[in-house]
Amino acid sequence: MNYLLFSSILLLTPSLHAFNLDAFSKHIDSHQEEYVEALREWVAVESDSSDALKRPEVEKMMEITAEKLRKMGGKVDLVDIGNQELPNGKIIPLPKVVTAQFGNDPKKRTVCVYGHVDVQPAKQEDGWATEPYNLTDINGNLHGRGASDNKAPVLAWIHAVEAYQALNIELPVNVKYIIEGMEETGSNGLDAMVSQRKDTFFSDIDYIIISDCGWLSRRPALTYGTRGNCYFFAEVEGPKQDLHSGVYGGTVIEPMTDLIGILDTLINPSGRILIPGINEAVAPLTDEERNMYENIQFDMENYRKKIGVDRLMYSTKEDVLAHRWRYPTVSIHGIEGAFSASGSKTVIPAKVIAKFSIRQVPDMDPSVVEKQVTDYLNAMFAKRNSPNKLRVQMIIGAKPWVADINDPLYEAGKKAVKKVFGEDPDMIREGGTIPVAKTFEDVTGKRIIMLPIGGFDDGLHSQNEKMSRYNYIEGTKYFAAYLHEVAQIPKV
Known part of the structure; x- marks a missing residue:
C-alpha cells in the first residue's frame, strides 16, 4: 500500500x-x-x-x-x-x-x-x-x-x-x-x-x-x-518383545541405544541444528530487526530465574530474543515405550518412539523439512549398522x-x-x-x-x-x- x-x-x-x-x-x-x-x-x-x-x-x-x-x-x-x-x-x-x-x-x-x-x-x-x-x-x-x-x-x-x-x-x-x-x-x-x-x-x-x-x-x-512447527515420531523397533537386561543385555543391539544415538546427532551443545539444509533456509536477520530488539522491554535475569536455570544459551538480550522468535530450534519431548515409572525395572524395551519437534521460521517449508529430517536420520541410523528398524514420521507440519x-x-x-x-x-x-x-x-x-x-x-x-x-x-x-x-x- x-x-x-x-x-x-x-x-x-x-x-x-x-x-x-x-x-x-x-x-x-x-x-x-x-x-x-x-x-x-x-x-x-x-x-x-x-x-x-x-x-x-x-x-x-x-x-x-x-x-x-x-x-x-x-x-x-x-x-x-x-x-x-x-x-x-x-x-x-x-x-x-x-x-x-x-x-x-x-x-x-x-x-x-x-x-x-x-x-x-x-x-x-x-x-x-x-x-x-x-x-x-x-x-x-x-x-x-x-x-x-x-x-x-x-x-x-x-x-x-x-x-x-x-x-x-x-x-x-x-x-x-x-x-x-x-x-x-x-x-x-x-x-x-x-x-x-x-x-x-x-x-x-x-x-x-x-x-x-x-x-x-x-x-x-x-x-x-x-514460528511454525514440524513434529516428528522416530520409532526404533528390535526384538519381538521386551527383554530382561540380565539375561539378554550384551547380546542384543538395544533399540533405546540406537534411538538415543541418532537423537544426539540432531543438535550440538551450543544449540546449532546439525541437519543439512535447515540453517541455510532461514531468512537473514536484518539490522533493522536486530535494532528493534534493543528497545524491547525484556529482563534476562528475571527470565532466567523464572525458568530456574543457572545460565541461558546466549548472553545478550538480542540473541536470546532472536533465537526465541526467528531462528529454528530442535526440542526432544519424550520417549514412548521407555520405562518411566518410579522405582527400578531392568527391562530392554522392544520398541521405543522418540517425540521431537523443529520450530521453523521463514523461509523454511514443512514438506522440505520433513524430507531433510527423514533422510538425515536414516543416514545416521545406517552408520550404526544396526539390525533394528527405524521409521520416521512427521505428524504436524505447521507453517x-x-x-x-x-x-x-x-x-x-x-x-x-x-x-x-x-x-x-x-x-x-x-x-x-x-x-x-x-x-x-x-x-x-x-x-x-x-x-x-x-x-x-x-x-x-x-x-x-x-x-x-x-x-x-x-x-x-x-x-x-x-x-x-x-x-x-x-x-x-
Whole structure:
C-alpha cells in the first residue's frame, strides 16, 4: 500500500464517533465480577482436545460458546467439520466450529476474531497449587487451565462487543467470530473448513484478529510473527518383545541405544541444528530487526530465574530474543515405550518412539523439512549398522507466519494500546506456533494482526496457568478501543 496515499485519504475521511474510553471503562469495571464468573464457568469445562475420552467436554464447550453469542443477538452457526480417526482406528466426530456475526453494514469494515476454547491436559498431581479446572483468584491472578490460553481472550472479545451493546453504541465495524475446539492438537479439520467457506463466510472480511498469544514483559505488545512447527515420531523397533537386561543385555543391539544415538546427532551443545539444509533456509536477520530488539522491554535475569536455570544459551538480550522468535530450534519431548515409572525395572524395551519437534521460521517449508529430517536420520541410523528398524514420521507440519509491522492494522493497534494502557507497545514475535494464521493468510488472502492480552508469566501449557484480572479487564477495554481504531482505516 502507498502509505502517503493512505495518510491523505485518512485526512479526507469523515471521522466516526469519538471513542469514549471513560464510558467503556466504567461499564467494564462495573461488570468485572460478571466477567470473572463467565471465565470460571468456561474453565470448569475440561475441554482437553488431546484426550478422546474428553471429547464430550470439548463439544459442551462449543455449545456454551455458541449459546453465549446467541444471547447477544449474533447470527450463530455450529459448523460440522467432519471426523477424526484415532490411532486405534476408531472414528469420532470433530468438535463443531462456532461462527457468529454481529452487523452486516456494507459501508463498514468487517473484522473476524479467531480464538479457541480447547485446552492442554492438566492434573493437580502434576504440580498445580490449585485444582486446574476450578478458577482460583490468588492475589489478583485467576488460576485455571485455559484461563490465558485461550478462554479469557475469547471472552474479552465477546465482552467488548457486549459493552458496545450495553452502552447503546453502534459497533464501528461488523464483527465476526470463528472459534474452534481442536487448536491444541493441530486444528484438525479447520483448514478444510476455511477453504470451503472462503467465498461465503470469509468473503466480506477485511481483517482477521488473533489473540492467542501473550506479552513479553509488563509492557503491552503487538505480535507480528510466529514460528511454525514440524513434529516428528522416530520409532526404533528390535526384538519381538521386551527383554530382561540380565539375561539378554550384551547380546542384543538395544533399540533405546540406537534411538538415543541418532537423537544426539540432531543438535550440538551450543544449540546449532546439525541437519543439512535447515540453517541455510532461514531468512537473514536484518539490522533493522536486530535494532528493534534493543528497545524491547525484556529482563534476562528475571527470565532466567523464572525458568530456574543457572545460565541461558546466549548472553545478550538480542540473541536470546532472536533465537526465541526467528531462528529454528530442535526440542526432544519424550520417549514412548521407555520405562518411566518410579522405582527400578531392568527391562530392554522392544520398541521405543522418540517425540521431537523443529520450530521453523521463514523461509523454511514443512514438506522440505520433513524430507531433510527423514533422510538425515536414516543416514545416521545406517552408520550404526544396526539390525533394528527405524521409521520416521512427521505428524504436524505447521507453517510460520510474519506480518508487515507498517500495515495500518498495526498502527491502529498502537493507538488502541496507547489509549488504554498509556504507553507504546513492544513489537514482538511469538516463539510458539499458531497454525491457523498462515492458513487464513494463504487461503483467504486477508491481512492478519495478533493482539495479545496474556501476561508474560501466565504459564501457558504449564502448571498454575493464570490470567491476571488486570490483563483480562483492561484487555477487554483495549479490544473495544481497537474496534474503534480499525474502523478509521479508510477503504482504498
